[in-house]
Amino acid sequence: MIKKLTLMSCLVLFLFATDSTAQRKKKDKKGSTPVEMPEAKKPDLKKEPKPYKKVIDTTAISQKGLIEVHKVGDKYLFEIADTLIGKEIIAITRYSKTPAGGGIFGGEEVNRQVIKFEKGLNHNILVRSVTYIIMTPDEDKPITQAVRNSSSDPIIGNYDILAYKKSSNGKENTGYVIDMNTAFDADVQTFSLSPMNKQLLKIQAFQKDRSFIQSIKTFPINTEIRTVKTFATTPRQISITPTPRIGTDLPAGLDAGVVTFEFNTSLLLLPQKPMKKRAFDKRVGYFANKYDVFSEDSHKSDKEVFAVRWRLEPKNEEDALKLKNGELIEPKKPIVYYIDPATPEKWRGYIKQGIDDWQEAFEFAGWKNAIRGEYWPENDENMSLEDARFSVLRYFAADIQNAYGPNVHDPRTGEILESHIGWYHNIMSLLRDWYLIQTGAVDPKARNKKFDDQLMGELIRFVSSHEVGHTLGLRHNMGASFATPVEKLRDKDFQKANGHTSSIMDYARFNYVAQPEDGVTDLFPRIGDYDKWAIKWGYSYFQDANTEVDEKSILNDMTKEAYKNPRLWFGTETNPYDPRFQTEDLGDNAMKASEYGIKNLKRILPNLLEWSKESGEDYDELNGLYNSLTGQFRRYMGHVTKNVGGIYESPKTYDMEGDKYEVVPAIIQNEAVTFLNDQLFKTPKWLLDQNILSKIRPENGVEAIKSIQDGTLTSLLSGDRLVRLLETSSQNNANYSVDKLMSDLKKGIFSEVRSNAPIDIYRRNLQKLFVTKLAEAMSTEKSNFANFNGRRINLTETDIPSIARGQLNELKTQLKGAAAVATDRLTKFHLNDLVARIENAMKPK
Structure with a gap:
């Protein structure tokens, strides 16, 4: 036993002696026996790779x-x-x-x-x-x-x-x-x-x-x-x-x-040989990518902006020569979109046709068979719908009324690599409502709760083409519809040859201007003149252009020549003050187009009950259609309103004639306000069809009419619009002005004051709204701001409060005189109330 203890003691001493760095001594607070403290454990060495x-x-x-x-x-x-x-x-x-x-x-x-x-x-x-x-x-x-x-x-x-x-x-x-x-x-x-x-x-x-x-x-x-x-x-x-x-x-x-x-x-x-970038041009509507570029030869950083597009190249030099000589050739790699097998079979052919319709546009750029739709192959284990090698139109079981067309592109060059178009099932419901409300007056096939498969298929084909256009790199061209004169929208021969807009990338929807007596049957958007030109700009192959600079010069000459034709113009979707660039509008004059549209709405409204009925069903369908119709009416008011304080913005370069910015002529702005006075502020009682309202809601439409009028008045008298009117009238008295706008509105909204006629509830509501809006414009609160051209403008430091105060003073005098002679009890109460409101607004706080 003693011998074993001695050996163990020797072993312990040996271990401590041979690893003296593994411990250190520390005295306690009293300086007595040292305490042994172990050192932190060393990390394991990194594992070496194995064979x-x-x-x-x-x-x-x-x-x-x-x-x-x-x-x-x-x-x-x-x-x-x-x-x-x-x-x-x-x-x-x-x-x-x-x-x-x-x-x-x-x-x-x-x-x-x-x-x-x-x-x-x-x-x-x-x-x-x-x-x-x-x-x-x-x-x-x-x-x-x-x-x-x-x-x-x-x-x-x-x-x-x-x-x-x-x-x-x-x-x-x-x-x-x-x-x-x-x-x-x-x-x-x-x-x-x-x-x-x-x-x-x-x-x-x-x-x-x-x-x-x-x-x-x-x-x-x-x-x-x-x-x-x-x-x-x-x-x-x-x-x-x-x-x-x-x-x-x-x-x-x-x-x-x-x-x-x-x-x-x-x-x-990503492609090992990057595609040659094509410099972005604001005159042609392509999506773009950009980054800052620093060069030793430049005095500042530059922004390189380039268009997003597919790569189309000839298969060989022989084909390149044919292309140069004006012969159509097939590209080395065509653009192929597969159709999701989840898509209902009866719609697949129409979706495919919407894709194939773009072939004609690519022929303008020198390519044949450059784009096509294909059905997804069955039982191919080497293909997946999410695989980034394949572009697919995906069908979603969703109640969303929409579709969208994105793309995935090489951020270095803008080369589109693939696209997955999103298609929601309920887009068909939206298409049905649009088509019925916009064309029901002229197309008997639109007058049904459920469209036949052929009509719905053609509507699907139109949306397919539009979304594919986005995946080709094309933005919305909201100015395309402005290139068609309003009266040409009623010309059946012109419509057959050209359609109602020059671009399917516009939000022009369907021809709501054509009247029943016109005989127009071409009511759909289609790939038009602008689309063909835009594809030519984006996809032409310039064999002799060695650099991006050479290519940009060629494209600039092409674009200047194209801009001699208004049907080839691009109108951005982001401009807030150019009335030519709007969604859901048609023609070159919103007042004329909207007047025709309202005539058709008046024809459609009495039929909504018949066109939506189904035994055993409640009135939800009727309610939805009525809301769609009033929504269409609201759009017309918005189209017209944008002319007031409008400024045309035409893309220009140094080597083009004309100004980039032009004020919308005063005669057009005055026409817009006259239209609003006649069609909206003079109560549109035709909207109040009691045969319909009594089945879908408990009220009679008083507040609904006020809501539409309030929205338009708010827009007309918004700070940013009034600031634009101040700017545009400052150098030319002939231009439409803030004072003229307020005077014209006041004349229409208070017409009963001049004629001493009784004022009904709809007009009383409207007149209260107008006084409230002018009182707000007169406000000198420091928080009253508007934005224009990137500037935040304090409205209290402009002429707007002064003009609004002057208008209210004039109105107060007129109202007092009218109240003194008014015989209708509620009219007198109303006029006296307005006078009190104006006086209260003018009291200093």
Whole structure:
């Protein structure tokens, strides 16, 4: 026993003596016996990569492609080729399946980022996210370093190299095997939901134990990762209305406390030879991309803005020569859109025709068979609807009345790589309402609760063409409809030859101007003159243009020539003060077009009951159609109103004649106010069809009429419009002015005051509204601001309060005189009340 203790004591002493750095001595507070304190544990050394065959053994199931994928056990290992290091890859994540009720649908885009693989310092591979904000053309100049110093790309992943793949001679590394499972079966933002989406959907913590990689497939230029991800949801707060709020609460989350999504992430290699950029031109309506450019030869940074479009190129030099000589050729790679197999069969042909209709436009650019629609092939395991190699029109089982046409493009050049058009089922309901309300007076086929398949199919074809136009890079051309004179909208021969607008990219909808006696049957939008010109601008191939500058010069000459024809003009969708650029309007004169439109509404309204009836059903359908009709009337008022204080903005360059900005002529502005006085402020009692109102609502329409009038008056007397009128009349007294506007409105709204006629409830409401609006305009509150041309303007420091005060003073005098002679009891009360309101508004606070 003693011998064993002695040996153990020796062993302990030996261990302490040979590891003297593993401990240190420390005295207690009294300076007595030292206390032994162990040193912090050293980290484990980084694991060294193993031999390739030890990691990718005989059990591995391998796929070759952009990224070689090996399934070993339950893990997917990525083999990154050395040639892929530093190459830019666009990662596009889409929903494959979504919880119901959130307003999101399988096939829609979730996230899009460019990434690249990079070698780390110690047997590791980094993944960076690449953002294009600033660039330099001078890669071999010192300024390149300054650009790099100001644009560091974030590291979104760091992965140990598990094994190196060696070249045949065993000297060079040709591939790096890494485990990226944690990038896809976890909640990495690049391949998952953004924080904003999570907030909107009330999503909280990621549930790792209920999330996994479903499959990975790899192809020559892309790798497709299908994942399932589960998230906890935010508990619903106690409410007296516990019904789920669609688009805010996910019903599955309310039931289970969690929601599960399926995602598809496409890793798509960006083109190794970038497409030549085409400089953006404001005179042609293309979507654009941009970044700041720093060059050693420039005195300031420049913004490089370039159009977003597909790459169309000849197959070979022989075809290029044919194209140059004016012969149509087929492109090396045509634009193909697949139709979702979930689309009802009876609509597929119409959607395909809407795509194929663009072939004629591409022929203007020299291409034949450049674009086509195709039906999705059945049972092809190498194709997926979310695969970024394929453009697809996705059909959503949703009650949303809409469709949309996005695209995914190379941020370096604007080259469109693919598109997934979104098509919601209830777009058909919207199309039915539009067509019935706008053309029911002239087209007997529109006078039904349910349209026949041929009519609905043609409506679907029109929407298909419009959305495909967006995916070709085309923006809305809201000025196209202005190129058609109003009377030509009633000309059946002109309509047959040209249609009612020069662009299907306008929001022109259907020909509501044509009257029953005109015999016009061409009522649909179609691909028009502007669309063909825009495709020619975006997709012509200039073999002899060696640089983007050369190409820009050629395009500028083409554009100047095209602008001699107003039907080829582009009108932006973002201009707030040019009355030529509006949604849902027709013709070159909103007053004339709207007058014709109202005539048709008066014909349609009495028939709504008959056209919507169905035995055993309530009046919801009638209510919806009536609301659509009054909504159409409101649009007409808005179209007219935009002329007041309007300023034409025509895209111009230095080498074009004429001014960019021109004031809408006073005669047109005066015509607009006269129209509003006649059609709206003189009570439109024709809207108050009691045979309809008595079946859909308890009131008689008093407040409904006031609401429409209030909206238009508010718009007419808004601060930004009044400021524009001050600006445009300051240099030319002949221009329409704030004082003239208020006087013209006052004359129409208070016509009974001059004639001493009784004032009914509708006009009493309107007159109170007008006095309130002028009192607000007279306000000297410091918070009374408006915006114009990017400036925030304090209205109290303009002439607007002065003019409004003068108008109210004049009106007060007139009202006092009218009240003195009024014989109708309510009219007298009303006039005296208005006088009191004006006097109260004028009292200093």
